[in-house]
Amino acid sequence: MRLIALVLSCVGASAAMTGCSSIGAASGAVAGVATGAVTSNPAVGIGVGIAVQSATDEAVNRYMRSMHRDQQDRIAMLVGEMPLGASQPWRVEHTLPIENGHGEVRVTRVFDTALTSCKEFAFSVVDGDKPNAPVDWFTASACRQGGRWKWASAEPAVDRWGTLQ
Numbered sequence: 001m002r003l004i005a006l007v008l009s010c011v012g013a014s015a016a017m018t019g020c021s022s023i024g025a026a027s028g029a030v031a032g033v034a035t036g037a038v039t040s041n042p043a044v045g046i047g048v049g050i051a052v053q054s055a056t057d058e059a060v061n062r063y064m065r066s067m068h069r070d071q072q073d074r075i076a077m078l079v080g081e082m083p084l085g086a087s088q089p090w091r092v093e094h095t096l097p098i099e100n101g102h103g104e105v106r107v108t109r110v111f112d113t114a115l116t117s118c119k120e121f122a123f124s125v126v127d128g129d130k131p132n133a134p135v136d137w138f139t140a141s142a143c144r145q146g147g148r149w150k151w152a153s154a155e156p157a158v159d160r161w162g163t164l165q
Contacts, residue, residue, distance in 0.1 A: 071101045072151035076142040079121050080149030082107045090123065102126055103135065118143040118152060 071092045078090055084107050091102040103124035110119050120141050127134045140153040 069151075075105050075121075075123055075140075076149045076151045078105055079107055079119050079142045080144065082119075084108075084110045084119075102129075108139070113143075116143045116145070119149075 071090075074092050075090050078088055082088060082105070087104060087106040089102065090105050091100075093100050103126045105121055105123040107119050107121050110117070112118070118141055120139065122137055122139050124135050124137050127136070140151065142149045143152040
């Protein structure tokens with residue numbers, strides 16, 4: 001029992017210090033140690049640990065993708081309302097304070113395709129709320145889809161957005 005308590009406290013401390021990326025590993029380690037201790041079979045513990053880690057990583061990735069989609073939908077909605085050359089601030093605040101974002105969006109080009117109307121734009125992402133917070137700029141496209149505007153670009157493969165391509 002002491003071993004389990006020690007492992008749980010170590011895993012909890014490491015998860016708190018490293019953030020969301022370690023949640024899957026931490027939960028897998030806890031499940032593996034607990035299962036191995038209960039069944040007295042390390043192979044079962046390892047299998048359960050790997051399964052729990054995979055499921056947890058997938059759940060976290062799915063949640064983060066939905067947070068990014070919220071930001072993209074908000075920016076695309078603003079772009080659809082803006083004329084060429086216009087600039088406007090954007091902001092997304094989630095119930096949980098994870099992946100909140102804000103910045104500025106500027107429409108740089110408006111064009112029509114055979115299927116729909118589209119706009120290219122530049123948008124900034126401010127890293128924090130302090131006046132001197134770092135600002136990164138990106139470019140993307142949004143197109144009309146039915147009655148609303150949707151993000152039409154593959155996500156940038158940068159640390160800010162993760163590797164969701």
